[in-house]
Amino acid sequence: MRSAKATDNFPYKISTLCYFEVDKAGKVTQIPHKNKSDLPGVAAAYARAVSQATSLYAVWPGKWSSDLFLIDGLEQFAKAFDLK
Numbered sequence: 096m097r098s099a100k101a102t103d104n105f106p107y108k109i110s111t112l113c114y115f116e117v118d119k120a121g122k123v124t125q126i127p128h129k130n131k132s133d134l135p136g137v138a139a140a141y142a143r144a145v146s147q148a149t150s151l152y153a154v155w156p157g158k159w160s161s162d163l164f165l166i167d168g169l170e171q172f173a174k175a176f177d178l179k
Contacts, residue, residue: 099153100168107175111156114166116140116149126151128176137176144169 099105106112114126114137126140127133143149144166151166166172173179 096152096163096165098168099164099166100171102164105164105168105171106155107172113154113156114140114151115153116143116151118143118149134176138178141169141173141176141178 099107108128110129112128114128115123116126117123124140126136128137140149140151144151151169151172153164153166155162155164170179
């Protein structure tokens, strides 16, 4: 697993990313983010991550493999989606 915070110019808003959150019980929920109508769900997931109720992750698919990232730069995530 890689760190989004440690990755130069992590592409928070590209459509090929798959975001999901994992809660303390291990429940996994996908977070749609491709349309403006998805922003309330993105904001709610961000709030849960900030309160440490969940952890945010993203899978960034590549041509030959996909990489899993921990969204550990929550400030950058919020800035990318205009949540602050």
